[in-house]
Amino acid sequence: MRRAVTLFSTLVLATTLLAAPGAFAPARAQNPITQDGQNPMGAKPTADSVNEEFLFKNADKITGRVSIPDRKSANLIQPQGREYRAFRESWLPWIGGLGILGMIAALAGFFLWRGRILTDDTQESGRKILRFNAFERFAHWMTATCFIILSLSGLNYIFGKRLLMPLIGPEAFGSLAQWAKYSHVYLAWPFMLGVVIMVAVWVKDNIPNRIDWAWIKAGGGFLGKGHPHAERFNAGQKGVFWMVAGFGAAMGVTGLMMLFPFTVLDINGMQVMQVIHALIGVAFIVGILAHIYIGTLGMKGAYDAMGSGEVDLAWARAHHDLWVEKQQAKTASGPQLTGRHPAPAE
């Protein structure tokens, strides 16, 4: 009997020991002290704290506090910077390269197909007419020389480290890029002045009208034979004028934003200005390449207008007949220069 009691007691004790952890498990699971990330009251202490997602709902960047006067250095996270960098390092070189090389290829193809647009030598009159006076040529060449330097130094920002640095080495490229940067920053000022002068001098001759539409429909002398009627500037030249005026203004404004960084804009605005400046700059170069082509290689006699300022009267009649008529009506002596007073360009 005693043995049976001892056996029963042992069984009860063993059962109790085995069942006890299971019986207390729910209670222990609900004990807040044993849960990670919870305080004794059962609440998550970080549940109400600010996080990155919350901060980005309030502003487009996360900023801290700094004690130095440069408040910009308080920027901690600026997601737009990653988009800007992707554009700057990935998209922009492709856009610039394809745009410029594409225009060069298109001009080469056009030259092979159309050849140089000639004026019959036998039809030249031998008399000259003043197409652009000295001040107009001065403004044009000041703007043009600055534009070429600005273009090359601007392209160096995009392609320099990719194309030049492997060729000339980092030290030479560093010096070159430094001087290119100086030229870009300082020659921007005479360029902007030149654009302002050209707009002021030529805007009255570049207002679009019906003659321009007829010129465009006739192919502008590029596609067919002969030349449609044109005043002092044809529709193509007016297009170049307004491109220079518009792009010049845009490049000037965005350039000034970068010359005086953070004066008006914050870091996001600065990056947007750089994107606009770069894209318009590439489009500007592409457009001016076509302008240079038609002003030199593409058309015989065109360079004289901006070179010496004088063109042959027959060339002027062929390309700008309505303008020549007006000039002849203005001057009783006619537009010829030889031995007489030059016809005014205006």
Add this chain to the structure above:
Amino acid sequence: MKAFAAAVIAAIALGVLAMYALTSNQTFAYQAFATSGTRVSEPGINLVGPKWNGMPVVGEANDAAHGKAEGEASHPKRS
């Protein structure tokens, strides 16, 4: 040709003028943003170090940029 030469001379002259006008109003960052209690960088030193060549060499660039801690390690304080 005279108009072209005059244009080039004028462009250079205006560029030089712009250079003097701009640089007279500029100060280096370490001058502009330093206070009596804060030193901002030093002239001639940048964050990427003096031997940076543009190539992303991990380790070497970091060493040059930030340097390594030198000297004996500090011992934990006994309270």
